[in-house]
Amino acid sequence: MCKYHFYSCALCGNLIMGQANHKDILPTCCCGPMQDLKLGNASSDAEHHRPYVHLEPGSVRIEVGEKVHPMVPDHYIECVFFLTDRREHYKSFLPGESAVAVFPLQQEAPIAAFAHCSRHGLWHVDLPAEDD
């Protein structure tokens, strides 16, 4: 069960992440409450949206989708978040770019990866601890 929540602003498109400690309190943006994004349903289009995490010595490579996701102006992967026990990594994308992110890792344990599609919302994968 993912304890992180993502919130988006319906007016400006701002996207933020927070832990679910205060789930009854929604952050605000553009003078109104932000929308609490729901995670994508695995029964829908996961093959185009699920983040695939490739751990390598000293870095991690995240590709979005088992199949290539469209990256056109009205439908594209907007960003990838990668959480570890020490910090949060973030990369945003523009239409036309490839939805692949590479982040350096420095003695940190992966926790989860998220991808946000402009049309199909938020997708994630939890990553098992090394001793699981």
Ligand SMILES: [Fe+2]
């Ligand atoms: Fe999509």
